Amino acid sequence: MTMAALLADAYVARLERTLPEVRERIARAAREAGRPPAAVRLVAVTKGHPLEALDAALAAGLRDLGENRVEELEPKAAARAGREIVWHMIGHVQSRKARRAAEVAHLIHSVDSFHLAERLARVGLERRAAGIGEEVQVLVQVNTSGEASKSGLPAEGAVDEVCRIAELPGLRVEGLMTMAPFVDDEALLGRTFSRLREIHERARRASDRVGDELSMGMTNDLEIAIREGSTIVRIGTALFGERPGGGP
Ligand SMILES: *Cc1c(COP(=O)(O)O)cnc(C)c1O
Numbered sequence: 415m416t417m418a419a420l421l422a423d424a425y426v427a428r429l430e431r432t433l434p435e436v437r438e439r440i441a442r443a444a445r446e447a448g449r450p451p452a453a454v455r456l457v458a459v460t461k462g463h464p465l466e467a468l469d470a471a472l473a474a475g476l477r478d479l480g481e482n483r484v485e486e487l488e489p490k491a492a493a494r495a496g497r498e499i500v501w502h503m504i505g506h507v508q509s510r511k512a513r514r515a516a517e518v519a520h521l522i523h524s525v526d527s528f529h530l531a532e533r534l535a536r537v538g539l540e541r542r543a544a545g546i547g548e549e550v551q552v553l554v555q556v557n558t559s560g561e562a563s564k565s566g567l568p569a570e571g572a573v574d575e576v577c578r579i580a581e582l583p584g585l586r587v588e589g590l591m592t593m594a595p596f597v598d599d600e601a602l603l604g605r606t607f608s609r610l611r612e613i614h615e616r617a618r619r620a621s622d623r624v625g626d627e628l629s630m631g632m633t634n635d636l637e638i639a640i641r642e643g644s645t646i647v648r649i650g651t652a653l654f655g656e657r658p659g660g661g662p
Pocket residue numbers: 459461482504505593632633634648649650651652662
């Protein structure tokens with residue numbers, strides 16, 4: 415067998431084991447929170463893994479795939495053009511790459527400034543003017559952990575800023591996203607997520623243009639995120655193993 419075929423087999427075998435485990439973790443956490451398991455959507459984060467991982471995910475029936483860099487999203491999407499994939503852009507997008515991100519991703523989770531939102535809205539307006547397609551669908555990322563290394567709007571003032579972004583024609587704000595610190599402190603993780611839920615509730619009371627999605631929860635903390643109301647979890651390591659090149 416070729417190396418590529420071996421790699422493909424290894425990813426298929428891994429997912430046969432890990433996908434039921436992850437689904438069970440999600441279902442159990444949802445049940446414990448009194449929510450239906452179907453209320454939580456699983457985005458399989460393929461960043462740092464080769465195309466074989468992506469193919470294994472598709473073969474296992476996954477459709478929602480996530481990448482955190484435009485440079486990695488583009489070639490992967492191009493290599494599997496025509497397949498039924500919903501692409502999620504989950505990492506920081508530089509404003510000058512807004513157009514490229516919007517062209518490939520179906521949902522951009524990581525709108526972290528009004529400036530980036532404006533750039534994306536412009537793409538949405540152009541699409542509408544050209545009669546090709548619709549608004550750009552986004553989530554607004556809020557830095558509810560307060561960690562300097564995380565992107566996202568500062569939690570302070572986030573409600574007003576989310577509402578301001580949601581007013582931009584050409585953009586559809588489906589909800590909010592946050593990233594928790596990589597720690598085991600459950601109370602801290604819980605606070606990071608509940609803070610996002612509270613900002614979300616206030617923004618939805620203030621604006622009817624803010625959607626109901628909450629993207630929060632990764633391998634390390636998905637149960638806590640679901641308990642706090644997550645509707646989208648972004649899972650890499652628990653599905654595909656450690657990323658070959660390392661990387662966050
Ligand atoms: C890498 C990444 C994930 C997935 O993290 P895991 O710990 O591997 O599950 C989720 N969200 C974002 C924004 C990421 O960059």
